[in-house]
Amino acid sequence: GKEVIVANAIIAILTIGGQQLFSFFTFSCPCHVGQNLIYGLAFLGVPALILLIVGFALNNQTWRLVTGKRSPLQHEGTPSRLLQCKLTCFVLCSVTGRALVAPVTWLAVTLINGSFYVCAMSEYVSAYYFGGNPNTTASEHRKILAAFPCSQLVPPELSRARDEVILLLRYQSQVAGWLLIAVVAVTVFLSYCLASCFSPLSFLHFRYWTNYVHNEQDLFDEAMDQHSRLYAMQHVRKFFGFAPGSENVEEIRIPSLREWQAISGLAFLKLVDEEHYDYSLLHDWALKDSVDRKYLKTDETR
Numbered sequence: 001g002k003e004v005i006v007a008n009a010i011i012a013i014l015t016i017g018g019q020q021l022f023s024f025f026t027f028s029c030p031c032h033v034g035q036n037l038i039y040g041l042a043f044l045g046v047p048a049l050i051l052l053i054v055g056f057a058l059n060n061q062t063w064r065l066v067t068g069k070r071s072p073l074q075h076e077g078t079p080s081r082l083l084q085c086k087l088t089c090f091v092l093c094s095v096t097g098r099a100l101v102a103p104v105t106w107l108a109v110t111l112i113n114g115s116f117y118v119c120a121m122s123e124y125v126s127a128y129y130f131g132g133n134p135n136t137t138a139s140e141h142r143k144i145l146a147a148f149p150c151s152q153l154v155p156p157e158l159s160r161a162r163d164e165v166i167l168l169l170r171y172q173s174q175v176a177g178w179l180l181i182a183v184v185a186v187t188v189f190l191s192y193c194l195a196s197c198f199s200p201l202s203f204l205h206f207r208y209w210t211n212y213v214h215n216e217q218d219l220f221d222e223a224m225d226q227h228s229r230l231y232a233m234q235h236v237r238k239f240f241g242f243a244p245g246s247e248n249v250e251e252i253r254i255p256s257l258r259e260w261q262a263i264s265g266l267a268f269l270k271l272v273d274e275e276h277y278d279y280s281l282l283h284d285w286a287l288k289d290s291v292d293r294k295y296l297k298t299d300e301t302r
Contacts, residue, residue: 008101015051015105029119031150033142040120044110048103055099062095097191104184111177114170115149121172122148125165235286239263241295254294259285 030039056062065088110116123146136144147153148162199206237243241253263281270278278284 008098011055011101012105015102016109020109027115027119029115029149031119031147031153033123033139033146036123036146036149037120040116040118043116044107044120048106051102051106052099055102056095059095059098061091065091065095097188104180108177108181108184111173111180114173117173117176118166118169119149121169122146122165125168232283235282238286239282249298251295251297254296256294 027043029036123142125145144158145165148165151159151162154162196206201209233243239253239255239259241251242249262285265281267281267284270284272278272287278287
């Protein structure tokens with residue numbers, strides 16, 4: 001939908017800006033044989049990998065796929081294994097597509113910029129483009145070429161050869177960047193075409209479905225927030241003797257030391273029966289009978 005396109009555009013723009021800042025402040029080619037390739041590939045690949053992981057981690061569908069899969073509460077109403085696999089593959093492809101936006105943008109912009117590629121590949125340029133002394137060995141050629149990304153390390157008589165090698169590498173890098181963009185664009189377009197062809201819904205029906213799912217999620221989130229707040233308020237009221245925001249509070253409850261200790265430990269979920277959990281220590285305490293019911297009168301009503 002439009003929200004997905006806008007979100008992807010924002011991610012791409014932020015990635016482009018981050019790449020420019022990252023390159024300006026941190027990138028400095030070592031200009032040494034054996035180190036250029038590692039350094040250049042690290043700047044190309046590691047940020048892309050981190051962005052891919054972040055893309056997966058920030059997508060709620062990822063956690064929907066992996067959360068609660070080992071729950072013992074499986075009934076005969078569970079979808080068939082084949083249908084479950086199809087749904088999982090569909091969601092996984094959707095999540096992967098969203099997660100690839102930032103790393104692909106990073107790689108494309110980095111390749112079009114060319115600095116990282118020039119650093120990584122300078123020592124591997126053919127001696128044909130070097131034009132130096134033919135009596136020098138291959139290792140000496142590589143040592144000289146590895147210094148080309150650093151203009152201050154190149155002797156004046158090799159400045160022309162350096163310019164030619166840098167132009168060649170930038171050409172290769174930029175062509176690779178534009179090819180990557182073209183391949184991604186064609187792949188995305190074909191994916192949408194295939195998804196539309198195999199969709200059981202008509203165009204308008206599909207638009208209605210996407211709007212319904214979006215609205216349902218928004219309403220569910222609102223109801224979930226209000227429900228959990230009201231449910232938690234019952235437990236807080238039982239512990240302190242009043243609900244937050246109450247007017248004309250006539251008395252407050254004084255919790256005992258044992259009760260403070262009961263709600264101050266470390267806990268996540270406690271299984272009460274086959275279908276219900278206690279969500280916190282306060283929740284667990286509130287469902288039990290409290291022994292100490294000491295109250296203190298207040299003067300707020302005067």
